[in-house]
Amino acid sequence: MPAPARKLLIGLSPRLMRNLPPEYGFRNKTLQYLEQSMAHWVMSSGPLVVMIPTVDATGAVQATDLAVRDYARSLDGLILQGGADIDPQAYGERPSEMLMTTDPDRDRFELNLLRAFVDAGKPVLGICRGMQLINVAHGGSLYQDLVGGGATRAQHYIPAQYDEHAHSLRMREDGWLASLYPQAADPRVNSIHHQGVKNLGEGLDVEAWSEDGIPECIRGSGESFVVGVQWHPEFHDHRFPELLPGRPLLMSFMEAARKREQALAA
Numbered sequence: 001m002p003a004p005a006r007k008l009l010i011g012l013s014p015r016l017m018r019n020l021p022p023e024y025g026f027r028n029k030t031l032q033y034l035e036q037s038m039a040h041w042v043m044s045s046g047p048l049v050v051m052i053p054t055v056d057a058t059g060a061v062q063a064t065d066l067a068v069r070d071y072a073r074s075l076d077g078l079i080l081q082g083g084a085d086i087d088p089q090a091y092g093e094r095p096s097e098m099l100m101t102t103d104p105d106r107d108r109f110e111l112n113l114l115r116a117f118v119d120a121g122k123p124v125l126g127i128c129r130g131m132q133l134i135n136v137a138h139g140g141s142l143y144q145d146l147v148g149g150g151a152t153r154a155q156h157y158i159p160a161q162y163d164e165h166a167h168s169l170r171m172r173e174d175g176w177l178a179s180l181y182p183q184a185a186d187p188r189v190n191s192i193h194h195q196g197v198k199n200l201g202e203g204l205d206v207e208a209w210s211e212d213g214i215p216e217c218i219r220g221s222g223e224s225f226v227v228g229v230q231w232h233p234e235f236h237d238h239r240f241p242e243l244l245p246g247r248p249l250l251m252s253f254m255e256a257a258r259k260r261e262q263a264l265a266a
Contacts, residue, residue: 163235
């Protein structure tokens with residue numbers, strides 16, 4: 001009998017918490033973590049999931065090309081989680097008063113990590129902030145705030161509603177994303193972001209927009225799987241049957257990871 005296929009190994013970039021309240025028991029420490037919904041969503045498709053710790057430029061372990069290339073060589077795919085705003089200096093702008101919390105150390109590490117996976121031909125999926133990071137990595141820019149920057153009058157982030165806030169999605173006709181959801185007559189997704197794509201990065205195509213014209217899905221035009229979605233598919237669970245199911249997107253990413261793994265093993 002043929003040996004069973006090995007389980008894929010998928011890396012998830014972490015979220016960070018700094019300056020925690022004393023009752024957490026981590027005085028003057030930084031936590032790196034995976035949000036449970038994200039980890040379980042990825043694990044539901046069968047792979048082993050590992051967190052890739054962000055390296056602090058001033059810490060005991062220094063970020064190097066060797067480190068990120070080791071991750072890209074050892075893992076089968078990368079998923080970039082949501083989180084803090086991207087420092088606008090990463091796309092050549094000065095911070096404005098519309099900016100929320102940023103973490104430049106995380107930005108630098110994830111940009112290097114993303115580029116290493118792309119160079120290795122390994123699939124990358126960006127969620128919310130992760131989509132914005134893909135755009136920045138390709139030379140694009142962001143609205144530091146969608147409403148304040150004049151991109152829309154509609155709020156895409158309502159803290160009191162969080163993952164209960166949703167809007168309609170318009171997919172590009174005959175596009176890649178539309179091919180994953182051929183039966184979606186009126187697709188809807190959650191909306192938990194106040195920033196978004198301003199100038200589209202080189203080599204990227206927009207696959208979907210919100211009802212007010214904000215890019216909601218971008219995809220690399222090259223051979224490698226590089227996809228970003230502005231919504232959180234890991235939150236599209238049994239509570240929200242009206243929202244676009246996340247599984248077709250996840251399985252497309254996993255299929256790309258398996259094909260790349262098989263090509264390297266051949």
